[in-house]
Amino acid sequence: MSQFALCVGINRFENMPMASWLNGCVNDAADVSALLGMAFGFADSSITVLTDQAATKDAVLGAMTEALDRANTPGEHLDHIVFTMSSHGTQMPDTSGDEADQVDEAFATYDLRQIGPAWDAGSLILDDELHDLFTRLPKGVLLDVILDTCHSGSGLRAMDLVPTVDDRRPRFVPPPTPLGRNGAEAEGADTRTLRDLVRSSRAAAKPVLFAACRADQTAADANFDGRYNGAFTYYLLDALGSGSASTRGEVIKQVNAKLRARKFAQRAQLEASAPGKSTAWGTAF
Numbered sequence: 001m002s003q004f005a006l007c008v009g010i011n012r013f014e015n016m017p018m019a020s021w022l023n024g025c026v027n028d029a030a031d032v033s034a035l036l037g038m039a040f041g042f043a044d045s046s047i048t049v050l051t052d053q054a055a056t057k058d059a060v061l062g063a064m065t066e067a068l069d070r071a072n073t074p075g076e077h078l079d080h081i082v083f084t085m086s087s088h089g090t091q092m093p094d095t096s097g098d099e100a101d102q103v104d105e106a107f108a109t110y111d112l113r114q115i116g117p118a119w120d121a122g123s124l125i126l127d128d129e130l131h132d133l134f135t136r137l138p139k140g141v142l143l144d145v146i147l148d149t150c151h152s153g154s155g156l157r158a159m160d161l162v163p164t165v166d167d168r169r170p171r172f173v174p175p176p177t178p179l180g181r182n183g184a185e186a187e188g189a190d191t192r193t194l195r196d197l198v199r200s201s202r203a204a205a206k207p208v209l210f211a212a213c214r215a216d217q218t219a220a221d222a223n224f225d226g227r228y229n230g231a232f233t234y235y236l237l238d239a240l241g242s243g244s245a246s247t248r249g250e251v252i253k254q255v256n257a258k259l260r261a262r263k264f265a266q267r268a269q270l271e272a273s274a275p276g277k278s279t280a281w282g283t284a285f
Helices: 024-039 058-072 126-133 194-200 231-242 248-261
Strands: 002-009 047-051 080-086 091-095 102-107 124-126 143-149 209-210 220-224 228-231 269-271
Touching: 002 024, 002 058, 024 047, 024 143, 024 228, 024 231, 058 080, 058 124, 058 126, 091 124, 102 126, 124 126, 124 209, 126 194, 126 269, 143 231, 194 209, 209 248, 220 231, 220 269, 228 231, 231 248, 248 269
Parallel strands: 002 047, 002 080, 080 143, 143 209
Antiparallel strands: 091 102, 102 124, 209 269, 220 228
């Protein structure tokens, strides 16, 4: 089996103050990479880890584009792609007219920067951009995606940046000004997330998506015995590494049980077909 993994973790951001930096994202990327090698047979040469200043938008999308180019090249025999990203999530004004609440969900890269009242679209990854990449997935190639960010929905406010329990920090950074949300404050806004894009995709094959939280929640960056991780990634890797969950569906149940037990408000999400949910993580269906 030919495999490729891209593990992205960003604690520090070029144009953001230290107060908005994170602590556990680089550890997330390193820990996922280690588990792929130990438990799932990934060779070191098949894993690319991009952290902090190496994790620019161009670098992240470039690496994923190359992987999907390989997957679509006859004779390459790329069977399994893994993409993981731990960072801040945020929102951008929707320019394509496909969002009911007029905002796109977005994932912050190292070079995140501001233009006027909104983030610069050239410095973060939009949900639409990931979706467009995923639609290139050919039949017969498995794509496992793990996102430990706040790919947020309605109801998030700037106050969410303030840690409220111990030293936990939400992985959400608000748009620079209310204008940057361009309507996201509307009550009852029906925000579409990357999960919805994956679900509605007409691609030949669909990725399996593990997401850290619901659209209306924040994902926590937290201290576990003196070392930081994303709460979702920490419990996900525990479930995958222990081998106690036989299916992806069982994995998500175990993760959410541990999140509840530790009083984390977020609830991890799984987007996959019925066969995908009933087979083990990392296996085709």
